[in-house]
Amino acid sequence: MSTTRQDASESTGITARPPRVLLHGSALSEPAVVVYRLETDRHRQTGVVVEVSIDDYRQGRIRRHEAAQPSRVRELDEQTEATGIERMPVMLVHRGHLHARIAAITADVPTARLTGDVTHTVWVRRDETCARAVCEEIGHIGDLYIADGHHRMLAAERYAARHGHLGPDHPSAFTLAALFPSDEMRILGYHRCFALTPGTSTRDVLKRLADHPLTERIEESPAAETESGVVAVGLGDRWYRLRLRTVGVLDAFAVEQNLLPKLHDLVDHQIEATPNPHHAVETCWCSSENALRLIPHPPTVDQVMATSDAGRPMPPKSTWFDPKPAPDLFHRPLT
Incomplete structure (x- = not known):
């Protein structure tokens, strides 16, 4: 047996x-x-x-x-x-x-x-x-x-x-x-940078995110600060806070499995995923590109171990x- x-x-x-x-x-x-x-x-x-x-x-x-x-x-x-x-x-x-x-x-x-x-x-x-x-x-x-x-x-x-x-x-x-x-x-947060398809505007991305069933609200923010249930969204030189409706779901899972699939026709390809040592998100190099930046709030060490215990691997580049x-x-x- x-x-x-x-x-x-x-x-x-x-x-x-x-x-x-x-x-x-x-x-x-x-x-x-x-x-x-x-x-x-x-x-x-x-x-x-x-x-x-x-x-x-x-x-x-x-x-x-x-x-x-x-x-x-x-x-x-x-x-x-x-x-x-x-x-x-x-x-x-x-x-x-x-x-x-x-x-x-x-x-x-x-x-x-x-x-x-x-x-x-x-x-x-x-x-x-x-x-x-x-x-x-x-x-x-x-x-x-x-x-x-x-x-x-x-x-x-x-x-x-x-x-x-x-x-x-x-x-x-x-x-x-x-x-x-x-x-x-x-554990630090990750910059997730994605090149947008030609012709895609900031308004297109914000509307798609706002209409998503998991989005409670999205609002402009002077800084890309995250917290549990809040994903930082960068478009051009502006930052937004996207608050999720999810309860008990890690932000990395919500981004990878729910948000990104709904953006598939607006996103061309992922440019990079880089760690965020001091949460200085404004320094991310793709801020000058036609790109979308998503930064989920990092999980706690206890949450990572609980995920391991449950046998449910997180997406690649979820933790640093x-x-x-x-x-x-x-x-x-x-x-």
Whole structure:
């Protein structure tokens, strides 16, 4: 008899193990705890880097919340196969806490630090007993949720499927992951920019949106501020607030599944989807184009995890967890 996803999640915990990685050219040849902090002038999150089992992803203990783009998965899969190296951890969220162990380690001098818009700080404690204890604790904190790296996780699963004959302990059966507590995570809004078809006017778009059954009202606004149930709409150099009638439906779903289909003949193609770090929506480059900008209010971390638990993936580019792990800070050999 098949096992439901919830049953699978309750049957056993997450399988994590200390990472075998290259950090700034130095290999971790023995088990170690790797603590990783991402910090901006407005935000800080601190977690641990480990290897997690691909089988936990297959069994639903590592859960996704966004649909993936097949072409991107294929590109990453080909890169991994060609190089035999993982260059960036999947960012995972959990509801548990490892604060006590992490605080003791971060009191020491960092092993590495990269500075820029985001400061990436790494502490490595070469202590096998502590490393095993951290991984055991991770096994008891419940399900993990993909915050960033849906495509990398799928590519890792494909790689593991091709190399399954190498056994369950081979590096290909695991993938590199950075785990952070949910109460330290931040989600930003997205600019969704769409080129309008030739001849389409601002009035055409506003009328179509105003006539939509989900629209409670739409009104001009001096700034594109959003809140739950309010989508910012940009046309030319003006902004509007579109208040939705939806209750209990995430704004990203309403935009993707309800609003955009009704605009299909007015929209030529999507130009870009970019994160909105400081909600400075006026700086979006397509403001000077004949384009429509839609910015749904970002979901909360709890809403994202609830979506994952329900098995209902959100549309691609619905969430932007910020900040993100740095590429090439860690290199994990798969051979």
